[in-house]
Amino acid sequence: MQIAIDGPSGSGKSTVARLVAARLGIVYIDTGALYRAVGFLGKNFGAGVDNEAALLSALDFVSLSLKFYNGVQHVYLNGQDIGAALRTAEAGVAASAVARFEGVRQRVVGLIRTASAGQSVVMDGRDIGTVVLPDAPVKVFLTASVEARAARRVGELLALGEQADIDEIKAQIQARDEQDISRAHAPLKQADDAVLVDCTELSIEETVEAILKIIKEKGLM
Numbered sequence: 001m002q003i004a005i006d007g008p009s010g011s012g013k014s015t016v017a018r019l020v021a022a023r024l025g026i027v028y029i030d031t032g033a034l035y036r037a038v039g040f041l042g043k044n045f046g047a048g049v050d051n052e053a054a055l056l057s058a059l060d061f062v063s064l065s066l067k068f069y070n071g072v073q074h075v076y077l078n079g080q081d082i083g084a085a086l087r088t089a090e091a092g093v094a095a096s097a098v099a100r101f102e103g104v105r106q107r108v109v110g111l112i113r114t115a116s117a118g119q120s121v122v123m124d125g126r127d128i129g130t131v132v133l134p135d136a137p138v139k140v141f142l143t144a145s146v147e148a149r150a151a152r153r154v155g156e157l158l159a160l161g162e163q164a165d166i167d168e169i170k171a172q173i174q175a176r177d178e179q180d181i182s183r184a185h186a187p188l189k190q191a192d193d194a195v196l197v198d199c200t201e202l203s204i205e206e207t208v209e210a211i212l213k214i215i216k217e218k219g220l221m
Contacts, residue, residue, distance in 0.1 A: 001120040001220055002135075005211070006130035007142035008188060009092060009176045010149030012199060012207060013124035016142065019143060019208045021071075021122040024221070029066070029116055030073055030094060031132065034108045035153035036086040037064055039094025049097040056103050059120045066115045071124050072164065081200055089164075089172060099126075102185040126180055129191035138218050139194035148200045149173050 001024070004019045012109050021028035039060060040047055047054040065076045074081050085091065098104050109132055116123065116133075125132065129139035135162050143153075150170040157164040180188035190196060199207040215221050 003122040003138040004136040005124040005140045006134045010153045011142045011144045013158045017122045017124040028121035029123045035095035035099045036091045038098045052101040093121040100183045126188040127186035141190035145198040
């Protein structure tokens with residue numbers, strides 16, 4: 001069983017995908033964490049996030065891997081679990097920057113496909129249904145208004161003890177949407193056979209139930 005959940009930044013894809021996977025008893029793969037890891041690499045290893053050649057060279061000299069323990073995903077860079085560093089707003093912006101590059105996307109997609117081979121998965125991102133898992137039997141495009149997404153992101157950051165300004169977060173989300181939609185390689189878009197779910201007015205649990213209903217209608221539950 002392969003379930004692809006795509007959508008813009010802040011739509012709740014990761015939270016919802018993780019809960020759907022838990023309800024189904026299958027593996028959840030957070031693909032965005034790998035792009036965040038490449039952005040983290042660029043920011044902290046001198047390659048930057050605007051030079052594709054430098055990023056690919058840096059990836060040649062480090063070990064970036066995805067592992068699962070008790071169904072929980074961990075991202076390792078040179079053997080160090082960097083999960084905590086990948087959830088900041090800065091990491092999200094860096095992820096969007098490096099995801100523009102076809103070479104970076106090819107590396108990350110290779111890691112994702114290796115991690116998902118031979119097992120049932122729920123995967124979220126921006127091009128899962130269009131590029132990574134084009135034959136997935138269940139594809140969902142999850143979206144919400146910019147205002148709703150900004151409010152949720154502020155709540156996440158405050159919960160992490162970070163300061164957050166909703167206008168600044170809203171501007172970041174709008175900028176990231178534009179970058180993700182307009183990039184030349186694997187842009188954010190709804191797959192032709194994906195089901196649109198607008199969760200602006202839905203709770204997390206209601207969104208999960210809406211996706212489980214789609215899975216049931218596909219005859220996979």
